[in-house]
Amino acid sequence: MTDPTPTTPPPLTTPEISRMRLAYMAVAMRDPNPVHVDDEFAKDIGLPSVIAHGTFAVSYVGAAVSRHVGVDNLRRLKVDLTAPVFPGSVLTTEVTVRGTEGDLVVADVRAVGADGTEVARGEVAWVAGS
Amino acid sequence: MPVEAGHRFPEKTVTLDPWRVGLYVEALGVAPEEGWAPEPGNPVPPGFLMYVTMYGADAVHDSFHIDFRKAVYGGMDAEFFAPIRVGDTLTVAPFVSNHFTKSGSRGDLTFVELTTEYRLPDGTLAARERSTTIQRG
Numbered sequence: 001m002t003d004p005t006p007t008t009p010p011p012l013t014t015p016e017i018s019r020m021r022l023a024y025m026a027v028a029m030r031d032p033n034p035v036h037v038d039d040e041f042a043k044d045i046g047l048p049s050v051i052a053h054g055t056f057a058v059s060y061v062g063a064a065v066s067r068h069v070g071v072d073n074l075r076r077l078k079v080d081l082t083a084p085v086f087p088g089s090v091l092t093t094e095v096t097v098r099g100t101e102g103d104l105v106v107a108d109v110r111a112v113g114a115d116g117t118e119v120a121r122g123e124v125a126w127v128a129g130s
Numbered sequence: 131m132p133v134e135a136g137h138r139f140p141e142k143t144v145t146l147d148p149w150r151v152g153l154y155v156e157a158l159g160v161a162p163e164e165g166w167a168p169e170p171g172n173p174v175p176p177g178f179l180m181y182v183t184m185y186g187a188d189a190v191h192d193s194f195h196i197d198f199r200k201a202v203y204g205g206m207d208a209e210f211f212a213p214i215r216v217g218d219t220l221t222v223a224p225f226v227s228n229h230f231t232k233s234g235s236r237g238d239l240t241f242v243e244l245t246t247e248y249r250l251p252d253g254t255l256a257a258r259e260r261s262t263t264i265q266r267g
Contacts, residue, residue: 012160014158014159014160015159015160021157021158021159022157024153024154024156024157025154025157025158027153028150028151028153028154028156028157028183029154029180029182029183030182030183030186030187031182031183031187032187032188032191033187033198034198035198041198044199045199045200053203054203054205054206055177055180055183056158058177058180058205058206059154059158059160059175059176059177059178060158060160062162062175062176062177063158063160063161063162063175063177066162066163066173066175066176067160067161067162067163067164070163070173071162071163071173071174071175071176071213072173072213074176074210075209075210076207076208076209076210077176077177077206077207077208077210078205078206078207078208079205079206079207080204080205081202081203081204081205120205122205122207
């Protein structure tokens with residue numbers, strides 16, 4: 001069964017991705033990469049400061065869809081990271097439905113910063129009618 | 131020598147601890163569903179299923195000779211086949227699904243693609259996640 005008029009998940013504007021959020025994420029994921037918590041390390045490798053885990057952009061895109069269709073109806077979450085995300089950033093997700101494939105709705109997704117910089121893009125699929 | 135494509139890491143059994151899933155959602159500041167709470171039986175946010183979180187990064191990164199000074203996380207591609215709940219115990223089995231080097235004008239880039247399968251206790255494949263890490267040199 002397919003949904004002839006799939007509804008589009010609305011944009012999700014994230015909270016500010018503060019340094020505290022990065023610290024919590026490092027612990028939650030047990031991510032050993034110092035680039036998320038150590039400014040000196042980040043500067044040594046040419047970055048202006050620490051950067052957010054890729055998990056933030058991936059997860060916000062996932063949440064934008066799962067809040068609309070329900071976690072159990074999400075079938076695919078593909079996100080490529082295209083630019084670093086720095087502390088203090090606020091991201092907005094965009095979902096554009098491409099159509100249906102079988103019983104799935106397939107959509108393009110992006111996440112952009114406040115200045116319009118694209119930080120992630122990809123594709124999602126969810127069960128039609130959900 | 132780094133591991134080659136096809137290499138399989140030993141399976142691990144991982145329980146989705148409510149406290150840790152809750153901390154991840156607190157870090158994001160956005161719940162996966164309206165009114166969601168990190169309690170056993172509730173859906174696991176899809177972004178939580180990453181090999182770093184679910185398997186542990188060190189054993190995998192050491193095998194690839196990942197150097198954080200040269201490496202970036204490129205992204206993930208996850209497919210979901212069966213519901214996964216907070217409190218579930220999953221079998222987590224990563225393998226190297228692709229590993230190659232591209233030569234460019236600014237030197238070599240090594241791509242490591244790790245695919246991780248998440249199975250429920252009855253053996254059902256619940257999710258498959260592919261993560262790509264890119265390293266200079």
